Amino acid sequence: MARVITPRSEDYAQWYVDVVLNAELADYAPVKGCMVIRPNGYGIWEKMQSGLDGLFKDTGHSNAYFPLLIPESFMRKEAEHVEGFSPECAVVTMGGGKPLEEPLYIRPTSETIIWSMYRKWIRSYRDLPLLINQWANVVRWEMRTRLFLRTTEFLWQEGHTAHATHEDSHREALQMLDVYRQFAEEYMAMPVHVGRKTDAEKFPGALVTYCIEALMQDGKSLQAGTSHDLGQNFAKAFDVTYLSPEGVQEYVWATSWGVSTRLVGGLVMTHSDDDGLVIPPRLAPQLAVIVPIYRSDEERTAVLEAAHAAARQFPKAWRTVVDDRDTAKPGRKFTEWELRGVPIRIEIGPRDLAQGQVTVVRRDTKPKTTAPMEGLADHIQQTAEAMQRDLLERARSFRDQNTHSVDSWEEFEEIFRDGSAFVWAHWSGDPEVEAEIKERTKATVRLIPLDGDEEDGRCILSGKPSRTRVLFAKAY
RNA sequence: CGGGGCGUAGCGCAGUUCGGCCAGCGCGCCUGCUUUGGGAGCAGGAUGUCGGAGGUUCAAAUCCUCUCGCCCCGACCA
Known part of the structure; x- marks a missing residue:
């Protein structure tokens, strides 16, 4: 099957539509x-x-x-x-x-x-x-x-x-x-x-x-x-x-x-990323999916039994799915569940069975890890919690990297010329200036902080005195 | 409302310029066999009011007129 998701770098709006539809x-x-x-x-x-x-x-x-x-x-x-x-x-x-x-x-x-x-x-x-x-x-x-x-x-x-x-x-x-x-x-x-x-x-x-x-x-x-x-x-x-x-x-x-x-x-x-949806564990309709891997009928029986046994020991709220379809190969199943954003994928195959373990893959980070069958529910619980924390952390650091404190109109215009970001800048509080900034850059005042640090500054456009910075960005 | 794109099989498209046999291709779907640790292979099979209406013509997916709808970008908004 061909690529179904347009990469973000190519066309962000189309990427968004592709993710929503394909997930x-x-x-x-x-x-x-x-x-x-x-x-x-x-x-x-x-x-x-x-x-x-x-x-x-x-x-x-x-x-x-x-x-x-x-x-x-x-x-x-x-x-x-x-x-x-x-x-x-x-x-x-x-x-x-x-x-x-x-x-x-x-x-x-x-x-x-x-x-x-x-x-x-x-x-x-x-x-x-x-x-x-x-x-x-x-x-x-x-x-x-x-x-x-x-x-x-x-x-x-x-x-x-x-x-x-x-x-x-x-x-x-x-x-x-x-x-x-x-x-x-x-x-x-x-x-x-x-x-x-x-x-x-x-x-x-x-x-x-x-x-x-x-x-x-x-x-x-x-x-x-x-x-x-x-x-x-x-x-x-x-x-x-x-x-x-x-x-x-x-x-x-x-x-x-x-x-x-x-x-x-x-x-x-x-x-979400170029492979599809990413859902934080706390909001995922299904926390985990188990993909069984087998060749022969004997392997199939043994692996499916282990898969269902694992699913049974998980809390009901996880809504764990065992993807036991015979009509799709494992590779297909992996990509499908990735598109849909299920946070955690568990693979169980003959090699895992022999060693009393399973393979665990987080949706947000790709590397495969193994975990013992024994105490698997706890391990998944901890993995989910770590993923939840990491997602917030990653989003926070992305936001920090894309937040600027700006004092010159040239720099302000530059940031909004082709793109957008969070920009803290002084604004006089004058509605007409607000409108003109929007007219010239498409950026708007997103919010005025509730307890912003007071500092003397000058409005980014009008140069009038200002006591606090406000948050600018282009908005959805 | 302005700009752009598009409507042909479930999905994605070709065919439309320059009208001509049974309207095609890929994916998906169905059946069978082989496969299965990163989007399987082979064989066979089903599926169409060509967005709609009117017109031109021996003949229209294709030309003309009208019309409906959708998506993307912009102005307005959670």
Whole structure:
């Protein structure tokens, strides 16, 4: 079979598409901009869901579900919100064969319908905080789509919380930002920077938008999660008040925060290589695959028995596959499982059997090693943990090597002329300068650090005084 | 919406310039035998509204008109 993956050096965008398709993460759907998430891709999403859901529960949140369809009038209640989202909304105008009295928006996000309900549920300070998350699909009519990174319909979680004070909502927004950071690093092995968005990049209707940003292998930045301090904007738009202990009606303070199936795209672009997908062990739908190797029927029987025996002693959660197909040779099986990103491959052949051992190969590093059959589960467990650590370490060092601190406009332009990287540079905070930098280099302010070191500097473009560096990159 | 590419078997493509027998090739698929520690070999076999509609013609994958869709790049966005 010919080469199926375009090398990254040749065409990064095509490499990404090749990996996603060949790893069977997703396929193009009949509707433009939509994709089918296939079992291998959905399995990763399920792992992400369960990891995140645990972290949400640990921080006191509960899941609920709100409707897909939102009355048009709800969308219009928050001025910035409707302005930001209207252009990318799909709207249902017919139902039951007749025009609807009021068009129904397919949710691009659920703030409005959720706050219409919070109005009913919140009466007293005793009802706060209200900490709800929902796992859902949303639709945004994007001009240009890319598998996982930007699709018309995507899956996500959206947390929506209500608090008595701004201090509380502010703390919640930062807490969930940290949850995302932790998830990205510990589960996805994807190092991220955390910070605050500029006004130009913030969520329509938010007071402040916080984000995590990760560096992809091509030097572009991926916004991997956002957390918004919504202030009282939605409480005022939907008239959500509570009676304080002092007997005063007060507007509620809000947050919302979300991550989406875009994370799967980020995962691909953080770890995968020219041989296909690489999945960190903690997010792998299947941790290990066992490939039996044999010639004669006797060998086949003995090897398969050993393979299944090994698989049986592994924890069920590993979803170990014994690839006992007679229709493919071992070499074929190796490359297929490599394309699909299974973290650990175990080979068992007659030579291994004779020595009471197996051959173990990590997906991220190619050399074959051997391990005794005795205590194999422990060995695999340790191998998986080492791989998880190494992936994070490797991604971190890649990011460090592609992060620059820049003080001259010439150098700034040079970096973004043909490529991209993380660039820490001074910026005056002036929106017009931000726009001009984007115009001239395609690089944007990805985030403003939360507790950046203060230092005297001059804006990279305007030369105006600046107290902190901000993070620039071209963005996905 | 602008630029580029493309629609022919499950996938990848040739054939279209200059119309002409039964529309081809590779991979995959099915059957059999031999194989099996890095994408197996041989033999046999199945598979097509040539994206769609209309037109020109004795004859259209090929020429004309219209149309639908997809991918990539750019402007907008998680």
